Amino acid sequence: MFYISESMIRLLFFWGGLFFFLLLEVLISYRVSSVSKVKRWINNISLTLFNSILINLIFSAAIVSTATYVEKNQLGILNLVQAPLWIEILFTVAFMDFMLYIWHLLNHVVPFLWRFHRVHHTDLNMDVSTATRFHIGELAISAVIKISLIFFLGANLPGVLIFECGVVFCAQFHHSSLKVPKWFESIFWILFVPPSMHRIHHSVIIRERDSNYGTIFSLWDRISGTLITRVDQAKIRIGVGAYPNPDRLNLQHLLIMPFTRPVR
Numbered sequence: 001m002f003y004i005s006e007s008m009i010r011l012l013f014f015w016g017g018l019f020f021f022l023l024l025e026v027l028i029s030y031r032v033s034s035v036s037k038v039k040r041w042i043n044n045i046s047l048t049l050f051n052s053i054l055i056n057l058i059f060s061a062a063i064v065s066t067a068t069y070v071e072k073n074q075l076g077i078l079n080l081v082q083a084p085l086w087i088e089i090l091f092t093v094a095f096m097d098f099m100l101y102i103w104h105l106l107n108h109v110v111p112f113l114w115r116f117h118r119v120h121h122t123d124l125n126m127d128v129s130t131a132t133r134f135h136i137g138e139l140a141i142s143a144v145i146k147i148s149l150i151f152f153l154g155a156n157l158p159g160v161l162i163f164e165c166g167v168v169f170c171a172q173f174h175h176s177s178l179k180v181p182k183w184f185e186s187i188f189w190i191l192f193v194p195p196s197m198h199r200i201h202h203s204v205i206i207r208e209r210d211s212n213y214g215t216i217f218s219l220w221d222r223i224s225g226t227l228i229t230r231v232d233q234a235k236i237r238i239g240v241g242a243y244p245n246p247d248r249l250n251l252q253h254l255l256i257m258p259f260t261r262p263v264r
């Protein structure tokens with residue numbers, strides 16, 4: 001029963017966020033698009049729908065069942081100690097976000113994983129629709145890892161749910177082509193990942209792309225030395241150097257991309 005409400009909350013968060021940021025982007029856009037927004041949206045949203053139908057439903061059920069199972073049977077690290085619920089939730093969100101940081105870094109340095117992750121990076125402009133432009137292969141591997149981590153941690157359902165919604169919201173925000181006031185960015189940046197930090201991560205320059213891996217917190221990049229900040233934002237060219245042509249980046253190209261020639 002809780003599974004239904006959990007996926008409803010996630011779904012509401014996802015579509016709510018998508019329309020919220022789309023509206024804001026149109027009203028206060030960071031920069032003008034260099035390729036057709038409509039065309040990119042058709043690709044990104046069809047990829048998202050394809051993924052949701054095939055994978056999200058199965059895996060969100062598995063994630064909720066795992067969290068319920070470990071809670072019921074008192075498994076995992078968190079069930080070894082008696083801590084207040086809010087500490088458990090905070091720890092779950094921080095731990096899962098740190099694991100996501102490592103997973104993201106591995107997607108860039110392991111050639112096999114980069115084959116899949118490059119699909120996300122080939123978007124030639126960034127906006128809220130980029131946040132869910134992922135190859136189904138990457139999502140499948142990451143879902144298996146996520147379920148194992150929930151099991152290992154003994155994460156409870158509220159913690160997992162807050163983490164999942166946090167990831168959706170933060171990813172939509174930092175991918176959005178939203179003009180954010182400088183003062184807000186400089187405060188937000190201390191703890192979290194603002195659009196300017198993630199824009200550097202989507203640069204065609206490999207040194208810049210292999211930095212700023214964080215999703216919710218900017219802390220992991222700070223302590224691991226992978227944070228880059230001094231980049232002229234106006235000069236960032238978004239995408240992967242080997243894929244400059246938007247006509248070669250349609251849905252069918254994105255789906256077979258991991259199985260084509262390797263590129264840096």
Ligand SMILES: [Zn+2]
Nearest residue numbers: 104108117201
């Ligand atoms: Zn990346």
